Amino acid sequence: MSDAFDFSVPPFDRLTPEQQQRLAASLDLGVYVRDSVILNRDGAADCLFVVRQGLVHERRGGEVVAVHGAHDSFDLQALFSGGQARSFVAAEDTLCDLVPRPVLLELARENAAFGAVIQQDFADRLSALASERSNRETAALTMARIRQAYLHPPVFVEAGASLRDAAAAMKQNKASSVLVRDGDPKSGGRIGILTGTDLRDLVVLDGRPVDSPVGPLARYELLSLDRDDLLFNALILMTKHSVRRLVITEQGEVAGLLEQTDLLAVLSNHSQVIALQIDRAASPDDLRQASHDIVGLIRTLHGTGVKVSFIADLVTELNRKIFRRLFELLAPPDLLANSCLIVMGSEGRGEQLLKTDQDNGLILRDGYECPSLSEVTGAFTRHLVEFGYPPCPGRIMVSNPEWTRPLAQYKDSLFHWIHRPDEAAQMNLAIFYDAAAVAGDDSLLAEAKGYLLGRLQDNQMFFTAFARPALAFDTPSGLFGGLFERRRNEAVDIKKAGIFPIVHGVRALALEKHMAETNTTERIWALADKGVLDRAVAGELADAFTFLSTLRLKAGVDSSVTGTQTDNLVRTEALGKLDRDQFKDCLALVKKFKELLAYHFHLNH
Amino acid sequence: MPTETIASVVANGVVAAPVPVADTAGPMAEHPDRALLLSGEDTGERVAIHCEATSFDAATADLRSVAALRIRGARILTSQRLVLGFWPTEPAEPALSRLLAFIGNRPLIGYYLDFTVAMLDRLVQPTVGMALPNQRIEVSSLYYGRKSKLPGKYAVDLRLDSILRDLDLPPRVGDDACAGALAAAMVYLRLEPPQP
CATH class of the missing domain: 3.30.460.10 (Beta Polymerase, domain 2)
Structure with a gap:
């Protein structure tokens, strides 16, 4: 019946004619219409899907991470280890030949060449998944800017100051070096550096008097980088010249000193x-x-x-x-x-x-x-x-x-x-x-x-009560956009107005469907897979949730030194124009989602 | 009430299936297959069915072969297909019994299904004492229902091969009963996908 199965495609070309026949006899056929879910996130697979015609998207969250066309097969991970964080969705009307797991295992056992190909595919798959994560992070660190590292505020002394003055300035400011200003930099003056090591060498080893002026003794070949330069370049410059600090400038002015320890602290995070x-x-x-x-x-x-x-x-x-x-x-x-x-x-x-x-x-x-x-x-x-x-x-x-x-x-x-x-x-x-x-x-x-x-029975009363808090806080948006403009100076509690309604609404929907997922974004996509949320709505909702979380993180990072989150207020006038527009769009979407919840759980009665 | 268990079905095999004991106790006694057809069990499955006969006149044609495929969710269980041959010289009961066990109370799906069911009823009626009670789904009428909603002045081409082509499904390989049943099953799943 499955004469259409193409045995010329690896790994199936490794099979003997008798094994091919056995495989062909064991095949079922899956018929999937566009947008239907073929394999759920975390769903265990009882068979290997081989696409006969059509196109399948492998999604993680809202992202399409891979596309499977004719002759491609999936998903070995779901077949053997389970718990894949991805779902497979038909992007077009699709037909799949289904190779049952027991038959696949039996053939892999009998036919070493066939088994080896399958095993290799599986191993490649797993290592690709593992390296993807660490690459993203390494890439992020190589892109880090000097701006993100701690800069020691510059300590200046005039060229006429004595070595003792320089040492006193270091002690007073807890600095390990001072910058020496020789004349006004705007009119051809120069800036030099004098470090603690220099002081030691000059006074203790060379026996210079402590009241000699620093001007002629400082070093004026400064190694400097702009504050927006890559942190990586700073590391290279330090290594090349074997120095432990660089002068960092911002728009031509000295902004501070970057110490090697602070640089390493950032990179070792x-x-x-x-x-x-x-x-x-x-x-x-x-x-x-x-x-x-x-x-x-x-x-x-x-x-x-x-x-x-x-x-x-x-x-x-x-x-x-x-x-x-x-x-x-x-x-x-x-x-x-x-x-x-x-x-x-x-x-x-x-x-x-x-x-x-x-x-x-x-x-x-x-x-x-x-x-x-x-x-x-x-x-x-x-x-x-x-x-x-x-x-x-x-x-x-x-x-x-x-x-x-x-x-x-x-x-x-x-x-x-x-x-x-x-x-x-x-x-x-x-x-x-x-x-x-x-x-x-x-x-x-x-x-x-x-x-x-x-x-949990299918008790509508329970879910109505459970979902109700999602509407507890007002979301300023929609028809009152004008009012919102006037209230611009008021801070919006981003947690109450935006994040909580999404989290709790999605939680209520997930609980109603007895879902095992705990993460909000994962729940949103699982709800889309189950057809509870429209896929487009799910995408918008997930995006809005991410955006609001980003804003909240930004507010938190800026306002706290210890890294605890206490303040959830976002002042719209402090946002850039783009952020502000997107923020308003997100709140409008949250409002829409609340209406959906009210309808779904009969919250208006 | 004895019900026949669904024996593992061998493709194309001629198997000596247990012959149902002919009921001679009287007209009121029920044939065991009757319970199978009328059972209330919900398997969620459907069966695509197609037959080959010596002509298209259901009253006079001789049945040659019947193919049946179960459909579970979005899957056509081609690995468990049932293909039965009928010969005028051989008794039809063993094959029929296997077919009824395979079908049970599942809705039937087919192309020109009325003909297939009429051919089967000629055998089922005398042995079981009733016609096939299963719900019937005719794929060409599903297709027609979809097409006639589109504006256009052309007649809808209802030939099976045309439907397959139009729905972008693979063409039939051969034109035996099995290919017909598979085609009907694919058309059905494309037009009436299972709800998630």
């Missing part, structure tokens, strides 16, 4: 360095340093224009590593084996950029008792606060016994939250639905979540 630091941490103090470095990493990546979703992925991973390592350092082995540390809320969704309130909990195995439990959990929370994760105002933390409980009690709470919803219950349910396992036995969380989804 590489996620792999931090990850290594976390893995090797032998005490909570080592982790504190790593946690501090994450803030620098965010700044560098954000400064070089790396996409926020990518930064969020990276930061989520590093934060979870820190939590896991800290828990492993503090908890006795039997506690580790009989409990599951979970993070909830934005951390669970993997959307945390700067350090927000800690939302975490501990699920204990039923029947397990740990004598030192309260000390461990108390220390855990205390250390996180030290690392700069502010305590949760709602006390959703492991140190609170309410959130460190056996599985059975979690189930009881879930039952209450569902069946006796009040405001706190709704919120607890919402953040618990976003929970992700960080350390210990993650089957405990899986069981609790399974219980949650199992208890």
